[in-house]
Amino acid sequence: MKESMWGYLLIFIGLFILTVLFFVYNYSTANENDYYLLKEATEAAMIDSVDRGKYYYDAEVVIQKEKFVENFIRRFSEITNINRSYKIEFFDIYEDPPKVSVRVTTSTGEHVFRASAADNPVVNTLDAILETKN
Amino acid sequence: MKKIILFAFIISLFLFFPTKVSAVSYSCTTSGGKKVCYYSYQVNDPDFRYSISKVTKNGTSGLTLWGWGFLYNASSYSGSSNRYAVEVIYNGNVIKTYNAYTYSFAPVSCYHFQKASSKIDNNECMYQSQYSSFPSWIFSNNIKYPNALNSVYDYIGFSTTINLDEINTLIAAKANLTCPKSTHPACVKNNCGGVASEKNENNNNLCSFTKEGSFKFYLRLKLIAPSGAVRNSDRVFYKNISIYNDTNIISSAVRSYINTKGMTISTNNYSSAVATRVDAGYVRSGPGLNDSPIKDSGKNVYVPWYGWYTPTYTTYRRTLVASTAGGNITLNKILIYGYVTKGCGHSNTSCNDRVLMPDSTSRSGYISESWTYPSNPVTYIDTKIKKNCKCERTPVSFNEGAEVPSSCSNDAKTATKNDTLKVDDTIDVSTATALNIMLKGDNSSFATQSQYQGMSFNVGKLKEVQDNFNYSSDNNYPVYCMLERNFKLYGKNDIYGAITQGKDEEKIYAGRYYRIKKDKMTADITKKCVTNPGCESTINNIANSSTITYDLSYKPDNTLKTKMINGSEDEDKEVKITSVSSPTQISKTIQSKYEMRNDQTYYYDYKMGDVSLSETDFLIPGRNIYPVPVKTTTNNNYDIRVTVKGNKKTNGNSDTDFTYTCSYMPIGKDNGTPDDSGKKNNTNYYYRTIGLKNVFPNNRKASYNWSNANAQKVKEEIESNGENIYSKNPKYSVIINTAQMREIRKYNNSLESSGGYMDYSLKCTTTNDVRTCYSKFLNNIVTKGYAEEFKRGDN
Numbered sequence: 001m002k003e004s005m006w007g008y009l010l011i012f013i014g015l016f017i018l019t020v021l022f023f024v025y026n027y028s029t030a031n032e033n034d035y036y037l038l039k040e041a042t043e044a045a046m047i048d049s050v051d052r053g054k055y056y057y058d059a060e061v062v063i064q065k066e067k068f069v070e071n072f073i074r075r076f077s078e079i080t081n082i083n084r085s086y087k088i089e090f091f092d093i094y095e096d097p098p099k100v101s102v103r104v105t106t107s108t109g110e111h112v113f114r115a116s117a118a119d120n121p122v123v124n125t126l127d128a129i130l131e132t133k134n
Numbered sequence: 135m136k137k138i139i140l141f142a143f144i145i146s147l148f149l150f151f152p153t154k155v156s157a158v159s160y161s162c163t164t165s166g167g168k169k170v171c172y173y174s175y176q177v178n179d180p181d182f183r184y185s186i187s188k189v190t191k192n193g194t195s196g197l198t199l200w201g202w203g204f205l206y207n208a209s210s211y212s213g214s215s216n217r218y219a220v221e222v223i224y225n226g227n228v229i230k231t232y233n234a235y236t237y238s239f240a241p242v243s244c245y246h247f248q249k250a251s252s253k254i255d256n257n258e259c260m261y262q263s264q265y266s267s268f269p270s271w272i273f274s275n276n277i278k279y280p281n282a283l284n285s286v287y288d289y290i291g292f293s294t295t296i297n298l299d300e301i302n303t304l305i306a307a308k309a310n311l312t313c314p315k316s317t318h319p320a321c322v323k324n325n326c327g328g329v330a331s332e333k334n335e336n337n338n339n340l341c342s343f344t345k346e347g348s349f350k351f352y353l354r355l356k357l358i359a360p361s362g363a364v365r366n367s368d369r370v371f372y373k374n375i376s377i378y379n380d381t382n383i384i385s386s387a388v389r390s391y392i393n394t395k396g397m398t399i400s401t402n403n404y405s406s407a408v409a410t411r412v413d414a415g416y417v418r419s420g421p422g423l424n425d426s427p428i429k430d431s432g433k434n435v436y437v438p439w440y441g442w443y444t445p446t447y448t449t450y451r452r453t454l455v456a457s458t459a460g461g462n463i464t465l466n467k468i469l470i471y472g473y474v475t476k477g478c479g480h481s482n483t484s485c486n487d488r489v490l491m492p493d494s495t496s497r498s499g500y501i502s503e504s505w506t507y508p509s510n511p512v513t514y515i516d517t518k519i520k521k522n523c524k525c526e527r528t529p530v531s532f533n534e535g536a537e538v539p540s541s542c543s544n545d546a547k548t549a550t551k552n553d554t555l556k557v558d559d560t561i562d563v564s565t566a567t568a569l570n571i572m573l574k575g576d577n578s579s580f581a582t583q584s585q586y587q588g589m590s591f592n593v594g595k596l597k598e599v600q601d602n603f604n605y606s607s608d609n610n611y612p613v614y615c616m617l618e619r620n621f622k623l624y625g626k627n628d629i630y631g632a633i634t635q636g637k638d639e640e641k642i643y644a645g646r647y648y649r650i651k652k653d654k655m656t657a658d659i660t661k662k663c664v665t666n667p668g669c670e671s672t673i674n675n676i677a678n679s680s681t682i683t684y685d686l687s688y689k690p691d692n693t694l695k696t697k698m699i700n701g702s703e704d705e706d707k708e709v710k711i712t713s714v715s716s717p718t719q720i721s722k723t724i725q726s727k728y729e730m731r732n733d734q735t736y737y738y739d740y741k742m743g744d745v746s747l748s749e750t751d752f753l754i755p756g757r758n759i760y761p762v763p764v765k766t767t768t769n770n771n772y773d774i775r776v777t778v779k780g781n782k783k784t785n786g787n788s789d790t791d792f793t794y795t796c797s798y799m800p801i802g803k804d805n806g807t808p809d810d811s812g813k814k815n816n817t818n819y820y821y822r823t824i825g826l827k828n829v830f831p832n833n834r835k836a837s838y839n840w841s842n843a844n845a846q847k848v849k850e851e852i853e854s855n856g857e858n859i860y861s862k863n864p865k866y867s868v869i870i871n872t873a874q875m876r877e878i879r880k881y882n883n884s885l886e887s888s889g890g891y892m893d894y895s896l897k898c899t900t901t902n903d904v905r906t907c908y909s910k911f912l913n914n915i916v917t918k919g920y921a922e923e924f925k926r927g928d929n
Binding site: 044073085087096126 | 819820822838844862875876878892894912915921
């Protein structure tokens with residue numbers, strides 16, 4: 001009896017560790033995945049939102065913020081994990097010179113949240129600019 | 135009480151007698167049945183009545199300035215060809231002085247107006263240059279002498295040529311423009327404004343101007359009196375100068391540097407007589423003729439011509455091209471005016487240069503005062519036009535290509551050579567391309583009196599053709615619309631400059647012209663009434679939607695260099711567009727007739743079908759047309775919105791003029807990089823993630839677009855806020871769940887054929903020169919089920 005209890009304990013610990021590993025893995029994967037998607041979507045959206053007329057005529061690199069936000073949302077929705085919900089926030093969009101700050105919040109399994117950041121386990125932020133080649 | 139009255143009287147004196155006038159005015163008055171017209175230049179210096187009145191192109195970067203006027207005691211200035219100069223003023227400083235060459239000349243013929251009683255009216259005379267190198271059309275004015283032919287006032291003309299490239303280089307240097315690296319053609323040509331720069335692999339200068347390519351500069355005529363005193367004319371704003379392109383196409387360099395806002399630009403080799411006026415309707419003389427008609431504010435058109443008197447001349451012919459805006463020319467009056475020196479012939483030098491002076495005492499060869507007005511001038515019309523047609527403007531159906539309806543209430547026959555015009559005849563020139571009117575007198579009258587020179591008639595209700603450029607606020611690319619019965623889309627050449635398309639050209643750049651290869655395109659027109667809900671009912675006979683077939687083959691104005699544009703693909707590929715006031719038609723005529731209330735705005739959205747662009751294709755330009763690789767796929771739909779703003783005016787004679795302002799813009803299509811990644815771009819900028827504490831760490835040099843003052847300010851803001859921005863309210867916030875992401879993906883799929891992510895719509899408004907745009911997608915993101923929540927913060 002005593003030996004079987006040890007066995008159960010070992011199995012329980014193993015399961016617990018697996019659960020923790022699974023959770024941590026899931027979290028870090030989601031975090032990393034979201035970060036790269038965020039980075040890719042931001043880059044594409046920023047480049048898409050450049051006012052090309054202004055660029056080609058005036059040699060000015062200026063983005064259009066509404067266009068950037070739309071483009072980002074559409075791109076991000078296309079490429080990200082569709083099984084999760086996201087809260088996307090845009091801070092500090094400067095059109096000229098182009099600079100954006102984006103925060104994407106999601107969770108590993110729960111439904112959409114509206115609570116504070118403390119309840120959102122997977123948060124990624126990104127700050128990026130467009131600069132000319134010198 | 136008495137003091138008050140006296141005070142009011144003194145004040146009124148100031149009102150009636152302004153001390154200084156500085157203006158150009160043209161006006162006609164009628165006195166005793168005689169029309170007196172004069173064009174006066176008034177400058178602060180009464181002895182220096184000059185102005186720069188006309189500008190013509192000279193080569194690719196030169197502008198020749200012309201002016202004329204009276205100079206007090208001009209003989210005292212003789213001996214120096216450089217006594218006049220044109221100064222180019224930028225930022226209050228004279229940056230360049232061009233010596234002007236003057237022409238003092240004796241007038242060749244003098245036009246004036248007189249009535250049948252033949253009393254010669256002093257002080258009314260028009261002069262022409264006897265120098266063939268000096269275009270005579272610039273003298274086609276009625277000029278009032280400052281005094282009654284005071285001999286100390288001479289009529290002087292001048293011209294000089296300024297070099298715009300040179301001016302731009304000087305301005306660039308003064309404006310402290312930096313040279314970032316780009317291959318913008320305007321910059322490349324300008325050699326960076328003289329600032330050294332790097333070169334790219336093709337050895338082109340990599341530079342550009344940091345500012346928008348328009349610099350305001352002034353031109354001022356300077357006169358140096360023999361005593362050394364300098365007299366300056368009023369400064370002439372460049373924008374008040376009309377640039378006429380007689381023979382050449384304005385190069386991109388020129389137009390990059392000149393803000394054509396507010397300017398009237400013509401590529402015709404004839405011009406209206408007055409440089410700064412935009413009048414309702416116009417009648418132009420045909421190319422090749424020396425003198426243009428003059429139209430005054432009373433819609434009277436004076437058509438001068440001249441000829442040398444010889445005993446054999448009995449008739450003179452003038453060809454007038456009526457405005458293609460259509461309308462009627464009402465022949466209110468046939469006034470024959472002008473005369474030549476009696477007894478002088480073309481080669482008769484004893485007439486003292488064939489001078490005609492109303493003042494019979496100062497020159498020889500004057501007209502006799504027994505000159506009489508012909509009582510029965512005979513005219514006839516030598517063209518196919520409708521005569522005596524009392525056509526009312528009836529609505530026509532919105533049919534492209536529809537002819538003007540022949541709904542004339544009376545006989546609208548085609549005039550023939552034998553028709554005679556009489557006073558008050560109405561000529562419908564709506565379909566006419568030329569109007570030849572001859573004045574004919576019998577031999578005796580010509581032999582003994584004079585030749586009839588000139589003709590005037592009232593211009594009836596020609597439609598006003600308006601240009602209404604407003605690049606900065608409207609973000610529309612204006613078209614040259616002419617409406618009344620015709621609603622045409624024109625592409626107008628502009629400040630975007632000319633383009634060069636060669637075989638190696640791979641991209642179509644914003645704001646440039648390309649020829650659309652396809653002969654026809656099908657366009658669906660959706661009419662929308664924007665400003666006044668319910669206004670659809672006021673539009674007569676306009677179908678809500680109709681299919682219009684466009685012929686977008688280029689129909690150039692005959693004064694443009696058509697070879698390059700009109701040629702086949704095998705010909706020279708270089709396509710350069712000039713600026714036009716006689717517009718470049720790039721679409722067929724859509725005819726419609728409607729009455730518009732004041733300030734009503736209509737949008738006409740034309741959805742273009744697929745157009746496959748090639749290097750010889752034209753693309754209707756617009757600020758939001760983005761570069762498209764020439765050899766791209768067929769996903770090049772350019773929807774065009776033509777905005778028509780109506781303005782109905784009723785004048786004192788109960789005439790109603792409809793004027794329309796037309797503007798054009800492409801809608802929401804961006805066919806830039808067609809691939810999805812959004813990363814591939816051959817541009818000069820790139821994306822980089824940053825840390826908020828230091829945007830350019832490790833002594834990284836700030837790139838060009840982060841080096842200016844504004845960028846520095848932004849950088850400081852970013853670094854001072856740091857990570858704290860994430861604790862503030864976001865500018866935009868959206869929550870999307872699984873179902874909504876599916877909807878967005880469906881939406882993305884639906885737009886794949888029309889540009890994908892580059893298919894977007896922005897709704898923009900401008901308030902106090904600040905332009906704000908909102909994305910249509912974001913506006914409807916919640917209602918369309920693309921997001922659970924969307925907020926715009928404080929932007």
